Amino acid sequence: xxxxxxxxxxxxxxxxxxxxxxxxxxxxxxSYVTDWTGRFHGDALAVVRPHTVxxxxxxxxxxxxxxxxxxxxxxxxxLVAGAVPQQSVVLLTRGLNDVGxxxxxxxxxxxxxxVTLAAVHAAVAGSGWEFGVDLGARDxxxxxxxxxxxxxxxxxxxxxxxxxxxIGSEAVLGTGDVISHLGGLAKDNTGYxxxxxxxxxxxxxxxxxxxxxxxxxxxxxxxxALVGVANVAEAVALAGHLRRTVDSLDALEVMVxxxxxxxxxxxxxxxxxxxxxxxxxxxxxxxxxPTETLAAALNGREAIVATDxxxxxxxxxxxxxxxEAIGRRGVPHKLDVSVPLAATAxxxxxxxxxxxEHSAEVFVFGHLGDGNLHVNxxxxxxxxxxxxxxxxRLVASRGGSISAEHGIGRAKRQWLHLNRxxxxxxAFRRVKAALDPAGILNPGVLLPD
Amino acid sequence: xxxxxxxxxxxxxxxxxxxxxxxxxxxxxxSYVTDWTGRFHGDALAVVRPHTVxxxxxxxxxxxxxxxxxxxxxxxxxLVAGAVPQQSVVLLTRGLNDVGxxxxxxxxxxxxxxVTLAAVHAAVAGSGWEFGVDLGARDxxxxxxxxxxxxxxxxxxxxxxxxxxxIGSEAVLGTGDVISHLGGLAKDNTGYxxxxxxxxxxxxxxxxxxxxxxxxxxxxxxxxALVGVANVAEAVALAGHLRRTVDSLDALEVMVxxxxxxxxxxxxxxxxxxxxxxxxxxxxxxxxxPTETLAAALNGREAIVATDxxxxxxxxxxxxxxxEAIGRRGVPHKLDVSVPLAATAxxxxxxxxxxxEHSAEVFVFGHLGDGNLHVNxxxxxxxxxxxxxxxxRLVASRGGSISAEHGIGRAKRQWLHLNRxxxxxxAFRRVKAALDPAGILNPGVLLPD
Numbered sequence: 001x002x003x004x005x006x007x008x009x010x011x012x013x014x015x016x017x018x019x020x021x022x023x024x025x026x027x028x029x030x031s032y033v034t035d036w037t038g039r040f041h042g043d044a045l046a047v048v049r050p051h052t053v054x055x056x057x058x059x060x061x062x063x064x065x066x067x068x069x070x071x072x073x074x075x076x077x078x079l080v081a082g083a084v085p086q087q088s089v090v091l092l093t094r095g096l097n098d099v100g101x102x103x104x105x106x107x108x109x110x111x112x113x114x115v116t117l118a119a120v121h122a123a124v125a126g127s128g129w130e131f132g133v134d135l136g137a138r139d140x141x142x143x144x145x146x147x148x149x150x151x152x153x154x155x156x157x158x159x160x161x162x163x164x165x166x167i168g169s170e171a172v173l174g175t176g177d178v179i180s181h182l183g184g185l186a187k188d189n190t191g192y193x194x195x196x197x198x199x200x201x202x203x204x205x206x207x208x209x210x211x212x213x214x215x216x217x218x219x220x221x222x223x224x225a226l227v228g229v230a231n232v233a234e235a236v237a238l239a240g241h242l243r244r245t246v247d248s249l250d251a252l253e254v255m256v257x258x259x260x261x262x263x264x265x266x267x268x269x270x271x272x273x274x275x276x277x278x279x280x281x282x283x284x285x286x287x288x289x290p291t292e293t294l295a296a297a298l299n300g301r302e303a304i305v306a307t308d309x310x311x312x313x314x315x316x317x318x319x320x321x322x323x324e325a326i327g328r329r330g331v332p333h334k335l336d337v338s339v340p341l342a343a344t345a346x347x348x349x350x351x352x353x354x355x356x357e358h359s360a361e362v363f364v365f366g367h368l369g370d371g372n373l374h375v376n377x378x379x380x381x382x383x384x385x386x387x388x389x390x391x392x393r394l395v396a397s398r399g400g401s402i403s404a405e406h407g408i409g410r411a412k413r414q415w416l417h418l419n420r421x422x423x424x425x426x427a428f429r430r431v432k433a434a435l436d437p438a439g440i441l442n443p444g445v446l447l448p449d
Numbered sequence: 450x451x452x453x454x455x456x457x458x459x460x461x462x463x464x465x466x467x468x469x470x471x472x473x474x475x476x477x478x479x480s481y482v483t484d485w486t487g488r489f490h491g492d493a494l495a496v497v498r499p500h501t502v503x504x505x506x507x508x509x510x511x512x513x514x515x516x517x518x519x520x521x522x523x524x525x526x527x528l529v530a531g532a533v534p535q536q537s538v539v540l541l542t543r544g545l546n547d548v549g550x551x552x553x554x555x556x557x558x559x560x561x562x563x564v565t566l567a568a569v570h571a572a573v574a575g576s577g578w579e580f581g582v583d584l585g586a587r588d589x590x591x592x593x594x595x596x597x598x599x600x601x602x603x604x605x606x607x608x609x610x611x612x613x614x615x616i617g618s619e620a621v622l623g624t625g626d627v628i629s630h631l632g633g634l635a636k637d638n639t640g641y642x643x644x645x646x647x648x649x650x651x652x653x654x655x656x657x658x659x660x661x662x663x664x665x666x667x668x669x670x671x672x673x674a675l676v677g678v679a680n681v682a683e684a685v686a687l688a689g690h691l692r693r694t695v696d697s698l699d700a701l702e703v704m705v706x707x708x709x710x711x712x713x714x715x716x717x718x719x720x721x722x723x724x725x726x727x728x729x730x731x732x733x734x735x736x737x738x739p740t741e742t743l744a745a746a747l748n749g750r751e752a753i754v755a756t757d758x759x760x761x762x763x764x765x766x767x768x769x770x771x772x773e774a775i776g777r778r779g780v781p782h783k784l785d786v787s788v789p790l791a792a793t794a795x796x797x798x799x800x801x802x803x804x805x806e807h808s809a810e811v812f813v814f815g816h817l818g819d820g821n822l823h824v825n826x827x828x829x830x831x832x833x834x835x836x837x838x839x840x841x842r843l844v845a846s847r848g849g850s851i852s853a854e855h856g857i858g859r860a861k862r863q864w865l866h867l868n869r870x871x872x873x874x875x876a877f878r879r880v881k882a883a884l885d886p887a888g889i890l891n892p893g894v895l896l897p898d
Contacts, residue, residue, distance in 0.1 A: 105685055105689025105692075106820070128693040129693065149638060160635075161635075163645065164613055173876060181873075183850070185820060186605060187605060189649055189853065189854055190850055190851060191865065191873065191874075192654075193612065193645060197641060197643075197646045197880075199642070199645075200641065200642050243556060243666070244556070244577040247666055247668070247736055287694075338636050342554065370636050372635075401639055402639060403638050405636050424628050424630075426624075427624075427626065427643060433883065434879035437879075
C-alpha cells in the first residue's frame with residue numbers, strides 16, 4: 001500500500017517549484033517507482049521537478065526538517081535499483097539541464113545534473129575535445145546519475161571512470177547546504193575533495209546538481225582488431241602487453257569462448273577463431289593511423305582488423321550483441337564484477353566449474369583492460385539468487401569487487417559485507433550521518449540496515 | 450615552553466612500538482618540530498616510529514582515548530607547515546617502508562606510506578611502466594605525505610595529481626579503525642571512496658599507511674622545446690592549442706618575462722627570446738620521436754628544440770633554476786596558486802601592477818598546462834604578509850585557488866575562507882568530526898579554528 005502525501009508536503013513542494021512541478025497524481029507518480037529492468041518496485045509520496053540548485057536546496061531543507069525521504073532520479077537506468085523510491089519524494093534532475101560553454105583552452109565544460117550523456121557528447125562534438133566516458137545508455141543516462149554512481153563503460157582503460165573525469169561539482173548536501181566548486185582548476189588543494197566523495201555515493205550523501213567535466217582530445221584515426229587466444233590466461237598476458245606497448249589503446253574487451261559462440265550463433269556467422277578459448281577486441285585511436293603500432297604489438301598473431309567505421313562496427317557487434325544474444329536464450333542473472341588481473345584466469349575457471357556443478361550456462365565477457373567482467377548465468381529461476389551469491393563469494397575470495405561499475409543500490413547491499421569490513425561500513429555510516437544527519441537521502445540504498 | 454610527555458604516554462608508546470622507537474629525548478624530539486623552510490616551529494610530546502599498520506592503529510587508539518594529539522610526518526617537505534607538531538606526538542611513517550612487487554599486467558604497485566618518491570621510481574624502472582607523478586623533492590618526500598597532500602608536480606598535465614594515480618589506500622582513521630582497500634581494482638563501486646577523500650586531507654582525517662599506485666607507460670622518445678610568445682594571453686592560447694593537438698604532451702610550463710630574465714642572468718646566458726613577454730617550455734614523450742608532431746603544432750613559430758638528454762636538461766634549467774635565481778636576489782614570498790586558464794592573462798597583468806604599486810619585484814612561472822602559477826614576491830619583509838594577502842584576494846576574485854598544490858597546512862588556513870564558503874567549511878568540520886571524533890589528528894592544520 002503506497003503512502004499518501006500529506007497536504008503539508010504537497011503545499012510545500014508546490015510553493016518551492018510551482019504546482020505544475022510538484023506532482024501527486026498517482027498515475028504519473030506511479031511511472032517513477034519502478035526501475036527500467038522492471039524487477040524492482042517501490043512507492044513514492046510525490047514527484048518534484050526542480051529547475052535550479054536553489055529549488056533543490058529548498059526541497060531538501062523542507063524534507064530534512066519534516067523527516068521526509070528523497071530519492072533522486074536522473075535517467076532511471078540503474079541496474080541495481082539505485083533510484084527506486086521507498087516511501088519517498090522522487091526528485092527528478094532533468095530540469096537541471098544547463099549546458100555551459102565549452103572552454104576550448106582548458107578543455108572543460110560545466111553541465112547540469114539532468115543533461116544526458118549523449119547531450120554532452122553532442123555539445124563538444126567538433127571542438128577537438130571529447131568527453132572520455134561512454135556507455136550504451138548514453139541517450140537516457142544523465143550526468144548527475146553517472147557521477148552519483150561513478151559510471152564506467154568501455155573507455156575506462158584509457159580515461160578512467162567518472163571520478164577521474166570530474167573536475168568540480170555542485171551539490172546539495174542532506175543538510176540542505178549547497179556546496180559549489182565548479183571553477184575548473186586542475187590543481188586545487190584547498191580542503192577535503194567532497195566532489196570525489198559524492199561521486200559513487202549513489203545519492204546517499206548529497207544531490208549532485210551540476211558538474212564541471214574534464215574533456216580529452218579527440219582522435220582522427222581508429223583501428224579495431226579481433227584476436228583469438230588459447231585461454232583467459234593468455235588473454236590477460238596479452239592485455240598487459242598491449243597496455244604496456246600501445247599508447248593509443250582505447251578499449252580492451254574480452255569474450256570467453258561460450259560467450260563468443262552464443263553471439264556468433266545470434267549473428268548467424270561462423271565464430272571467428274572457433275578454437276580459441278577467448279577472443280579479445282582491441283581498439284586504438286590516435287592522430288595518425290595506429291594500425292601499424294597495434295600490429296607490431298600483436299607480434300604476428302592472427303587478427304581481424306578494421307579501420308573504416310562500418311568494419312569497426314561489424315567487429316564491435318561480437319561484443320555489443322552479447323546482451324541480446326544471451327537474452328534470446330533466456331532471462332539471465334547478471335553480475336558485474338572486477339577481479340585482479342592476476343586472478344582473472346583462475347576466477348573464470350572456477351565460475352565455469354560452478355556453472356557446470358549447478359547446471360547453469362555461464363557467459364563471461366567484459367572490459368578486460370580494467371579487470372571488469374560481466375558474468376551472465378542462465379538456468380536458475382529469476383528469484384533464485386543462490387548461484388549469484390556463490391559467484392559473488394568467489395569474486396570476494398579472489399580479492400575482487402562484487403560491483404565493478406553498477407554500484408550497490410538496493411539489489412546488492414545484502415552482499416556489501418563481502419567486500420567491506422565492519423570498520424569500513426562503520427566509517428561509511430559516520431560519513432553518512434555527517435552529511436545527511438536526518439538520514440533522508442536515498443533510503444534503502446547502498447548501506448546495509 | 451614545550452609540554453612534557455607524561456610517564457603514561459611514554460610507557461604506552463614504548464609498549465606498542467618498543468622503547469627504541471618511542472623517543473622522548475628532547476634533542477631528538479626537537480629535530481622534528483621545525484619545517485624544512487625553517488620558518489615554522491612547533492613543539493612535540495614525543496616521537497613515535499611505528500613499523501606496521503597495527504602499531505599505527507594502537508598508537509591512534511591510545512591517543513584518542515587519552516586526548517593526545519598526533520602529527521604525522523613523512524619526509525617533512527611541506528611548504529605550508531603541514532607537518533609541524535602542536536603539543537602533539539610526532540608519528541613518523543618512515544618505518545612503513547614495504548615496496549610490494551610490481552604487477553606487470555595491471556601496471557600497479559603497493560608501497561608503504563614511508564617510501565620516498567625516488568624509491569618508487571627506482572622500484573618500477575625498466576619494467577615498461579613508470580609512476581606518473583614527479584616533483585623536485587623526490588628524494589625526501591614520502592608517498593604517504595604526497596597522498597595526504599594530493600601532490601602535483603610537473604606531469605599533472607598528462608597524468609593528473611596523486612588522487613588520479615591512486616588506486617587504493619590503507620589508513621588508520623581517527624577512531625583507530627583500519628580501513629584497507631588495496632586490491633588494485635580499476636573499477637570498484639562498493640561504497641564511499643574514502644581513499645579519494647583522505648587524499649588531500651593533510652593528515653586530519655586519518656593516517657595513510659600504504660597505497661596502491663596506478664602506473665603509466667614509459668616512453669622511449671622525448672623532446673623539449675622552448676618557445677617565445679608576445680604575452681601571457683598568447684601563451685594561454687598556444688597552451689590550449691598544444692593540449693588539443695599534441696597527444697604526447699608531457700609538460701607545459703611558462704616563465705613570464707621577468708622570471709625568464711632573472712634566470713638567464715643567473716645562468717649567465719643571454720635570455721632566449723629576449724623580446725618575448727613569456728616563454729613556454731613544452732615536453733612531449735611517445736614511443737616514436739614526437740618532434741615532428743610538436744613542430745607541426747608550433748606551426749612555424751621559432752623554437753629551441755632538444756631531443757638528447759643533455760640538451761633537454763639544458764632547456765629545463767630555465768625553469769628549474771627559478772627558485773635558485775630568485776633566491777640569490779633575496780628571500781621571496783612564495784605563493785602557489787591556480788587561476789582558470791581564461792583568467793590567467795588578466796591575473797598576471799593585475800599581479801604585476803600590484804607589484805609596481807607596492808615596489809615589489811614579481812616573478813611568475815609555473816605549470817601553465819594546468820593553470821598553476823608560482824608567484825614570487827621580492828621586497829616585503831619576511832613577516833609582512835600584506836602583499837601576499839592582496840595577491841591571494843586577487844586570485845580568489847578571478848575564480849582561482851589560493852593553494853594549487855602545496856595545500857593549506859598552518860600557513861594558509863587564515864585565508865581558506867577566500868576559497869571556501871561557510872557551507873563548505875561546515876561540511877569539512879562535519880566530515881572531520883565523523884572520522885576523527887576525538888579531534889586528535891594534525892591539530893592546527895587545514896581547518897580554521
